[in-house]
Amino acid sequence: MCGFYGVIGSSDTACHEVYEALVSLQHRGQDSAGIVSYDGHFHLKKGNGLVRDIFRSKNMARLTGSWGIGQVRYPTFGGALSEDAQPFLIDYPYGITMAHNGNVTNADDVGEWLRQKKRRILQSSCDLELILGTFAAELSETGTADPEPDAVFEALEKVLQRVKGAYSVVSLIARLGMLAFRDPHGIRPLLMGRRIDKDGTSTWACASENVALEILGCQDIQDIGPGEAAIFLPGQDPIRRKVGQSEHRPCIFEQVYFARPDSILDGVSVYEARRNFGIQLAGKWKKLGLHADVVIPVPDSSCTAASTMAREIGVEYREGLVKNRYIGRTFIMPGQGERTSGIRRKLNAIESEFSGKDVLLVDDSVVRGNTSRQIVELARASGARKVYFASCSPPIKHPCVYGIDMSTRGELIATDRTIDQVGEKIGADAMIYQEIDDLRAALHNTGSKLHYCAACFDGKYPTADVTSETLANIEGCRIQNQKDRLEINADTVGEPG
Numbered sequence: 282m283c284g285f286y287g288v289i290g291s292s293d294t295a296c297h298e299v300y301e302a303l304v305s306l307q308h309r310g311q312d313s314a315g316i317v318s319y320d321g322h323f324h325l326k327k328g329n330g331l332v333r334d335i336f337r338s339k340n341m342a343r344l345t346g347s348w349g350i351g352q353v354r355y356p357t358f359g360g361a362l363s364e365d366a367q368p369f370l371i372d373y374p375y376g377i378t379m380a381h382n383g384n385v386t387n388a389d390d391v392g393e394w395l396r397q398k399k400r401r402i403l404q405s406s407c408d409l410e411l412i413l414g415t416f417a418a419e420l421s422e423t424g425t426a427d428p429e430p431d432a433v434f435e436a437l438e439k440v441l442q443r444v445k446g447a448y449s450v451v452s453l454i455a456r457l458g459m460l461a462f463r464d465p466h467g468i469r470p471l472l473m474g475r476r477i478d479k480d481g482t483s484t485w486a487c488a489s490e491n492v493a494l495e496i497l498g499c500q501d502i503q504d505i506g507p508g509e510a511a512i513f514l515p516g517q518d519p520i521r522r523k524v525g526q527s528e529h530r531p532c533i534f535e536q537v538y539f540a541r542p543d544s545i546l547d548g549v550s551v552y553e554a555r556r557n558f559g560i561q562l563a564g565k566w567k568k569l570g571l572h573a574d575v576v577i578p579v580p581d582s583s584c585t586a587a588s589t590m591a592r593e594i595g596v597e598y599r600e601g602l603v604k605n606r607y608i609g610r611t612f613i614m615p616g617q618g619e620r621t622s623g624i625r626r627k628l629n630a631i632e633s634e635f636s637g638k639d640v641l642l643v644d645d646s647v648v649r650g651n652t653s654r655q656i657v658e659l660a661r662a663s664g665a666r667k668v669y670f671a672s673c674s675p676p677i678k679h680p681c682v683y684g685i686d687m688s689t690r691g692e693l694i695a696t697d698r699t700i701d702q703v704g705e706k707i708g709a710d711a712m713i714y715q716e717i718d719d720l721r722a723a724l725h726n727t728g729s730k731l732h733y734c735a736a737c738f739d740g741k742y743p744t745a746d747v748t749s750e751t752l753a754n755i756e757g758c759r760i761q762n763q764k765d766r767l768e769i770n771a772d773t774v775g776e777p778g
Contacts, residue, residue: 282539282684283367283382284309286493287350287451289459289513290484293320295349296341302486302493303332303351308541309382309489310353313366317378319453320346325378327366347515348459350451352380355686365407371414374421375428376455379413382489383448383469383684387746389754391415391444412450416440428457430512434522437510441465441525445746447532447683447734449505451487459513461487465527466743467507468683468734470535470546473519474499485513490544504547530743533733534685536724537674538582538645549729552585555645557723558673559589562643562715566594566671571711573641573669575634577601579656586673587643596641601634601663602656628656636664646674647703648687650694654707661708670709675717676700679740682747682755687737689756 284306288295296318303314314335315327324344328335332353352367368380385391385408392411395401399418403410419436420428433454447468452460463471473487474494488494491502505511508526511519531547532539542552576598578587584600591598605627634640640660647653653670660668676695681687690696695703704712717738724733736742 282309282686283352283354283380284489284493285350285352285367285380285382285449285451286486286488287380287453287459287461288484288486288497289348289453290478290482290515291347291349292478293345293347294341295347296344296351298486298497299349299351300332300336300341302488302497303353305493305496306353306489307332309539310355312355314351314353315366315368315380316344316349316351317368317370317453318344318346319348319378319455323370323376323378323453323455325368325370327368329366348453350378350380350453350459352382364405367407367409369405369407369409369413371417374417375457377413377417377420377452379409379416379450379452381409381412381448381450383464384408384446384682385411385444385448386446386682386744386751386755387444394443408446408448409450412440412444412448413452415444416452428454430457430514430520433457433460433512434510434524437462437524441508445744447744449489457512458515459485459487460510461505461513462510462524463505463507465508465525466530466734467547468530468532468743470531470540471505472502472546473505473511474502476500482516483518485519487511487513490540490546492541492544528743529731530734531731532683532685533720533724533735534646534674534681534737536733537720539685542582542585547729547731549724549727549731553727554724555582555585555673556589557726558715558720559586559591559643560593561719561723562586562671562673562713563590563593565713565716565719566590566641569711569713571669572639574638575599575601576641576643577634577660579642579644579652580604580628582645583643583673586645590643590671599634601631601640602628602659603631604628628659630659630663632663634663635660637666638664639667639669640665641669641671642709643671643673645672646677647672647694647707648677649692650703650707653694653709657708667710668708669711669713670704670707671713673715674720675715675735675738676703677737679737680752680756681737682742682752683734683736685737 286302313329326340370378419439423432449463449469449471476484507529536554576591578584
């Protein structure tokens with residue numbers, strides 16, 4: 282899962298706008314970041330770390346031009362390697378730079394096609410290189426002396442036919458403009474908006490979440506649909522065209538965890554959806570007949586659901602866990618060692634909110650269980666009499682192959698365990714999970730009629746190419762990647778862990 286922002290028609294300092302947007306999208310990736318600007322030539326700066334740590338005044342001074350794209354990344358495949366940081370840039374044909382959010386599920390097939398048929402050497406382990414390489418190969422065969430919209434759309438149709446998976450993409454094409462497109466199922470989010478500048482000209486931008494567009498003053502914000510592409514030419518309205526489409530299946534985990542609560546994705550308010558998650562979960566709690574003195578959220582993604590759950594069950598809502606805002610989201614830390622050490626630094630308990638009480642902890646999800654177990658231990662160390670743990674989402678039993686780091690079945694705590702066994706594993710007195718039907722009902726109650734991808738819960742992958750063989754291959758690649766990361770860390774900082 283990553284975040285990106287692209288803009289065309291801004292002032293000569295588009296990089297500053299991209300920088301501000303990336304800061305607002307930092308929750309989507311904390312591993313690396315990068316910005317490319319264009320003023321007739323491309324200018325690139327990227328590196329590992331947070332946005333604020335990568336860019337200095339001297340970097341920004343050379344990122345000149347009124348076009349720009351940027352990305353914040355957290356890795357699923359690949360690792361915290363500099364060659365995997367985005368955007369990517371190639372000089373043939375025409376000059377193209379690109380950033381994305383998502384995963385390619387047939388990466389081996391696409392990589393082999395690029396190597397054998399197009400004689401391209403792959404320089405990274407990042408899926409974006411596959412998308413960019415395929416697009417460049419198809420565009421180079423259109424035969425136009427200068428890049429033209431029809432040629433771009435023609436090339437994109439072939440890209441979406443060949444490259445499977447979940448992805449949204451933003452790109453700059455030299456001498457043409459900005460391009461944005463979304464996979465045929467629309468699994469990953471993509472939005473666009475317009476700002477009227479002081480001189481009356483229009484600036485167009487696109488982003489992974491609408492909050493980045495709103496913060497930069499854009500209006501008329503709308504989704505780019507599944508299988509849709511938009512080309513933004515300087516001084517003109519965008520040209521939009523369907524280049525491939527299947528049933529719209531946006532990722533349900535965006536609503537559960539990843540997106541900011543002030544985002545609206547595919548017409549659905551994330552805040553309203555999470556309120557409804559709490560209402561549905563309260564119904565499940567009431568049926569169990571358990572008692573709690575206080576409801577405490579695990580900040581931040583679960584706070585909205587926890588407050589409505591507390592109201593529905595008639596129990597006081599208290600913020601008994603305090604989060605260190607300067608520690609990253611532990612779920613998207615790239616290695617298990619970083620996750621484990623980060624959890625305790627991230628949260629501290631207000632002892633008076635736990636001491637002598639039956640506590641109901643509410644979290645957005647339970648993936649590997651490491652965070653949950655340590656939070657239960659923290660609650661007990663603070664004097665809680667009983668500790669119940671509620672998850673706003675159902676048990677996660679299947680790996681996500683579409684861009685969220687739910688790596689392997691063996692790492693998922695709910696795999697081959699009952700709900701009671703999960704509760705025992707994390708040390709809770711009782712474990713409560715949201716039902717998948719209740720999760721879908723909560724989204725339906727926002728007015729949404731979309732059929733969300735919930736493969737991590739039900740194992741039903743919307744792209745036909747995901748088979749048991751595909752899953753086994755992806756799992757093998759991820760296990761090998763984890764081993765490679767440990768070797769890199771050992772070489773860099775000594776023995777791991």
